[in-house]
Each structure stands twice: as structure tokens, then as C-alpha cells.
Amino acid sequence: MKRTMIFILSLFALCQIGFTAPFVERVKRNDSPIIGVLAQELFNSSNSYIAASYVKYLESGGARVVPILINKSEEEYTQLFKSINGVLFPGGGVSIETSGYAKAARIFYKLALEANTQGDYFPVWGTCLGFELLTYLTSGENLLSHTNTSGVALPLVFTKETREGRLFKGFPEDLMTSLTSEPITENSHQWSLTVESFNNNKDLNKFYRVLSTNTDGKVDFVSTVEGYNYPVYATQWHPEKNAFEWTRPYVPHSPAAIKTTFYMADFFVNEAKKSFHAFASKEEEVKSLIYNYNPEYTGAKSAFEQIYVF
Ligand SMILES: *[C@@H]1O[C@H](CO)[C@@H](O)[C@H](O)[C@H]1NC(C)=O
Ligand SMILES: *[C@@H]1O[C@H](CO)[C@@H](O)[C@H](O)[C@H]1NC(C)=O
Ligand SMILES: *[C@@H]1O[C@H](CO)[C@@H](O)[C@H](O)[C@H]1NC(C)=O
Numbered sequence: 001m002k003r004t005m006i007f008i009l010s011l012f013a014l015c016q017i018g019f020t021a022p023f024v025e026r027v028k029r030n031d032s033p034i035i036g037v038l039a040q041e042l043f044n045s046s047n048s049y050i051a052a053s054y055v056k057y058l059e060s061g062g063a064r065v066v067p068i069l070i071n072k073s074e075e076e077y078t079q080l081f082k083s084i085n086g087v088l089f090p091g092g093g094v095s096i097e098t099s100g101y102a103k104a105a106r107i108f109y110k111l112a113l114e115a116n117t118q119g120d121y122f123p124v125w126g127t128c129l130g131f132e133l134l135t136y137l138t139s140g141e142n143l144l145s146h147t148n149t150s151g152v153a154l155p156l157v158f159t160k161e162t163r164e165g166r167l168f169k170g171f172p173e174d175l176m177t178s179l180t181s182e183p184i185t186e187n188s189h190q191w192s193l194t195v196e197s198f199n200n201n202k203d204l205n206k207f208y209r210v211l212s213t214n215t216d217g218k219v220d221f222v223s224t225v226e227g228y229n230y231p232v233y234a235t236q237w238h239p240e241k242n243a244f245e246w247t248r249p250y251v252p253h254s255p256a257a258i259k260t261t262f263y264m265a266d267f268f269v270n271e272a273k274k275s276f277h278a279f280a281s282k283e284e285e286v287k288s289l290i291y292n293y294n295p296e297y298t299g300a301k302s303a304f305e306q307i308y309v310f
Contacts, residue, residue, distance in 0.1 A: 033085040033272035034285070036068045036108070038130075039310055040092045040101035048100070052295040052306035054090045054127075057240035061265030063272055065290040069310050070100030074107055081111045081122075083284065085275035086268065091128030091188065091238060096136045105130075109137045116230050123271035126234035128189055131225075134234045135193050139203045144191040147216040153183040153252045154237070156212040156223060165211050167226050167233060171263050178256035185223070185237035185260070186251050187214070188303075192221035192236060207232075231271050239264035247299050 035058050039048040048070050055065045066084055068077070081087075087108045094101045108124070115122045126134040136142055156179050162168055168176065178184060195213055198204050212224040214236070223236045241251045243261040279285035295306035 028276075030085060030273050030276050031062075033063045033269060033275065034066055034083070034279075034289075035063045035269070035272050036066050036080060036084040036087045037290075038068045038087065038089050038101060038104055038108070039070050039308075040090070040094045040129075041070065041099055042307075042309065043093065048310045050290075050308045050310075051090060051092075051240075051245075051304040052308060053240045053244035053304065054088060055290055055295075055308070056244045057261060057265050058088065058269060060243070060262060061267075061269030063269045066288045067290050067293065067308065067310065068104060068108070070104055072104065077104060077107045078111065080288075081108060081115075082277050083279040083288070085277055086123040086125070086272035087112065088268075089124075089126040089130030089133055091130060093129065096129065096133040097142065101129075102133060102136075105133055106137060109134070112232070113230060120277075121231065121271075121274040122277070123231035123233070123268065123275065125268050126232075127240065128236060128238055131234035131236045132189070132191055132193070134225075134232065135204060138207050138232075139201050141201070143193060143197045143201060143204075145194050145197065145219065145221075146190060147192040147194075147219055147221055149187040149192060149214075149216050149221075150190050151188055151248060151250050152216075153186045153250050153257075154214050154223075155180050155183055156185055156237075157214060158212055159210050161209050162211050165209050165226055167211055167224065167267055170267065172259075175256060175259050175263060179260065182252075182254065182256055184242065184252045184254060184257040185214075185235075185239075186241050187223075187237050188248075189236060192216075192219070195220040195222060198222050231274075233268065233271075235264075245303070245305055247303055247305060 037054050039050050042049040112122045112124045208225040214223040226233045242257040245251050293308050295308050298307050299305040
């Protein structure tokens with residue numbers, strides 16, 4: 001009788017393990033992520049803008065977008081931070097120290113680090129100017145150097161840490177090969193973080209794993225990073241342009257270039273799916289979404305096919 005009982009109990013225990021293990025592995029996930037994209041001052045105007053390619057990029061990965069307008073109060077940004085599942089600092093041409101873009105980004109960066117430290121997952125992405133801004137926010141110094149990289153597509157130079165990193169882990173092997181052999185990462189920047197400046201700065205070294213570098217022929221610069229302990233990612237190059245921008249001849253559109261746009265978006269949106277921030281109400285959410293604005297066609301006179309003006 002006793003033996004039978006023990007047998008039944010242990011059978012039960014085994015079944016528990018057998019049946020629950022796959023469910024335990026299936027972690028909670030937010031399949032309706034909303035990502036904030038930061039606006040910046042529009043050149044020669046009192047308005048701000050977001051290039052529509054950033055919005056399309058995130059939407060192609062399965063996210064919705066909320067614009068983060070500049071010149072708002074810290075309270076408003078804090079409220080928005082609690083409502084969204086990630087933030088993207090786009091490329092552009094404003095100051096990384098004094099612009100409205102820089103001021104808003106500083107607040108979101110600080111909130112993101114605090115949240116992540118407390119186990120509240122919140123991913124941050126910087127592209128081009130956003131990359132430069134993140135190096136400034138992390139190190140507290142402007143460590144950028146001039147490079148000859150304004151309008152050139154390059155293959156990435158992977159580092160010995162690329163494979164240990166998270167960002168490229170889900171990329172197909174053939175795409176990894178294309179990324180190192182074909183010019184499919186588009187660079188539009190005059191400033192870069194040189195490998196030397198990175199290596200000489202303790203704060204940057206401690207915080208970021210370098211996933212790729214590039215050269216302008218003279219100087220090696222850092223082109224892709226991710227935080228070792230924080231979901232902070234940045235590319236000096238433009239993953240969103242390949243699929244969505246057509247105004248410049250150096251934006252690559254090869255099959256591998258388009259796949260690169262998609263796999264980068266896929267990665268970041270999946271990071272945002274680990275965040276469970278939510279708007280206080282459905283009405284708040286609806287009011288905040290980028291769908292409330294219409295992009296303008298600007299391809300005939302600017303580097304962007306479409307922009308949102310605020
Ligand atoms: C900037 O605005 C001023 C005044 O509105 C105008 O004269 C100038 O041509 C503009 N510059 C550019 C580059 O658009
Ligand atoms: C933001 O604030 C600055 C400084 O007060 C002002 O010059 C600029 O026009 C404002 N821009 C927007 C888009 O609100
Ligand atoms: C800058 O790079 C381009 C190629 O991207 C090259 O044609 C040009 O000569 C370079 N300019 C200088 C000043 O090195």
C-alpha cells in the first residue's frame with residue numbers, strides 16, 4: 001500500500017516535470033509592443049520631425065510607434081516611459097549635448113538604466129546620431145572624431161566578441177557572411193567613435209561589447225555595440241534605410257541589404273516584447289500612436305522619402 005502510494009506520488013512528480021517543463025520555458029511575452037521614436041529639431045524651422053523610415057522599420061518588425069516630441073517636461077517623459085516598451089534615438093543632425101533631442105534622450109536613458117537595474121526590462125536603440133549620443137550619455141564626454149564617412153555603404157568588420165553577443169545571434173549564416181563581405185551597412189556621419197577612443201575610455205569599455213568596427217581608410221571606428229548588462233544597442237550605420245530610403249545612390253537595396261533591415265528590426269522589436277509597460281488606458285494609447293499624424297513626401301528635396309513633422 002505504502003509502496004504503491006510512493007510509486008503513484010513519484011509518477012505524479014515525474015508527470016509534473018514532464019508536462020510543466022515546456023511551459024516553464026515559455027516566458028511571458030508582450031506581443032503588442034509599442035516603441036517610442038524620438039523627434040528632433042527640423043533644420044531652419046521651429047518644428048520637429050521624425051523620418052518615416054524609422055517608423056516603417058519598427059512596424060515591419062511587428063511593433064507600433066509613438067512619437068516622442070521634444071521640449072516636453074521630465075514628468076511628461078516619465079509618464080511616457082511607463083507607457084512604452086522601448087525607445088529608438090534616430091540619426092540626424094542636431095547637437096548631442098544641447099538640443100531638445102539630446103535633453104529628452106538623456107531622461108529616457110537614465111530612466112531605462114534605472115528600470116533595467118530593477119528588473120524592469122526596457123530596451124534602448126541608437127542609430128547614427130543616436131549611437132553618438134549614447135556614447136556621450138554613457139561616458140559623460142564627447143569622444144567623437146571626424147571621419148570620411150558621409151554617404152558610403154560598407155561591409156562590417158566583426159570582432160572576436162560578435163558571436164558572444166545577443167544582437168546577431170538569430171541572424172542566418174548566409175546573412176552573417178553577406179554582412180562581412182558586401183557593402184550593405186550605410187554610413188552617413190561625419191563623426192565617429194574611433195576604436196582607440198573606445199579602448200581608452202573605461203566607462204565605454206565596461207558598458208559596451210563591440211560587435212563590429214569599420215574604417216574610413218585611415219581610422220578604425222566602432223560601428224555596432226550592445227550593452228553587456230543592459231539592453232542598450234547602437235549602430236553607427238543605418239539599418240532602416242536599406243528597405244525604406246531611395247533618395248541617395250549609396251543606400252544599398254540588394255537582397256542581403258533588405259534582409260539586414262528586417263533582421264535588425266526583428267531583433268529590436270523582440271527585445272521590446274520583453275517589456276510590460278502599458279498606457280494607463282486604451283484612449284491614452286490611441287491618442288499617442290503615430291497613426292494620428294500623416295507623413296509628408298519629402299523625397300524630392302531631402303534625404304528622406306517621407307517625414308513626420310510635429
Ligand atoms: C533658412 O531660412 C532662411 C529664412 O527663412 C532662408 O533665407 C534660408 O534660405 C534657409 N536656408 C536653407 C538652407 O533652407
Ligand atoms: C524647443 O525649444 C527651443 C528652445 O526653447 C525652441 O527654440 C524650439 O523652437 C523648440 N522646438 C520645438 C519643436 O518645440
Ligand atoms: C573619402 O572617401 C571616399 C570614398 O568613400 C573617397 O572617394 C574620398 O577620396 C575620401 N576623401 C578623403 C578626403 O579622404
